Amino acid sequence: MADATEAALLEKASRYAFRARMDKKVATGPVFASARDSTVTDVTGREFLDFNSGQMCSALGHNHPTVVAAIREACDTMLHAHSSHYNVREIELASRLGALVPAPLQKSLFGESGSDANEMAMMIARKFTGGHEIASPHISFHGLSDATRAVTFAGWHAGHGQLPGGTTAMVAPYCYRCPLAQTFPQCDYACLTTSFALLDAQSTGRPAAVITEPLFSAGGVVEPPPGWLKRLHEFCQARGMLLIVDEEQTGLGKLGDLFGFAAEGVVPDIITVAKHFGGGVGISAVITSAAIEEKVVAEGYAATHSHSNDPLICAAGIASLDVIEQEDIPAKARRIGTQMHERLQALMQRYDMIGDIRGRGQLIGVELVRDRNSREPATEEGRAIGRFCFEAGLIFSLRRDGSVLRFVPPATTTPAQIDWAMDRLGEALEAASTGKRA
């Protein structure tokens, strides 16, 4: 009976659901029906351990009771509000965020997705500087709207024709595969000196900003070397460019710190948050200083959308900040990261297909190679490992054509669940290695 329900739903999906999805272009199961903590359940009753946290937005745990209660309360009070007038929840959320970020960051503007927050951040930088040139590292992901796709260099450009102008790729600090064949720290950040030499050469004299993730998630869970963000900030300051740090994947505790930039001792000019900021509901924020806000508003900047400051999504944002503070999500993230790294290191001893293990807290990546010397990406092997684990009931995502396994376990994940997941990964590596051991 249950299967018939799934078959009927998939038949409808194949007729009516537009398939512009990132990782799947066919209408096949599972069809999800419910979720709690780290587990998602499909319409047949089958459970999966979700090491992707949905689309990384349930990193506090699926259907967290604090978030659910806040949404229920909003249903009894006010769901939607006029976006030019203030409402109670929006003011409360902006105040909470303002108290959380380092000075001079202070003022928040809300959106509904990561892409629109990054678009607003870029518009603010252009309005503030009077420039239009925006650069981003070549493995970055900032969204798939037209404006953010133009600074998303990790892929998804094919067939889109001319992208909006004024955007340029920089050489990313991907040390495991340095495009400049350098080694850190002897390179002295050659990726930055090279990138800025090119940016300066192309500039029409109107630079506006660099937008970057502090740790590149969709580009392959790539961590810049220590000091990179600080040096990048200096390069920007020397040119009057603003530094926008996209913390949508990395912020609000997921890496074991409140923000990814914290470890670098840098305060960006603008940051954006999204994903688990809404605890599973679509809300994002751009946060900047009062001085930047003052100037761009004086110059007529307006950016509200129909649902930007809605009490419903702001209530979810407040609840997620409550969870982050009360449950000490950074500490939970560190505990998850430590156990994941220990288990992955043990697998790396056994399987030479594991070339590199990266990431921090709840955001962890494993880069697979056919040979540790040549570092040829093990793309097909990675896809086979992804399928094996999925069939065993473990969800995670594949990046870099399958050669990077990306894990984002929700903060609710127990040590036993991590052990179970890593046991399945071990079996998948054994099946894919065909006898090739470290």
Ligand SMILES: Cc1ncc(COP(=O)(O)O)c(C=O)c1O
């Ligand atoms: C770092 C980063 N920025 C922006 C986005 C885009 O967010 P959204 O899909 O909510 O528009 C994502 C989505 O994965 C992301 O990882």
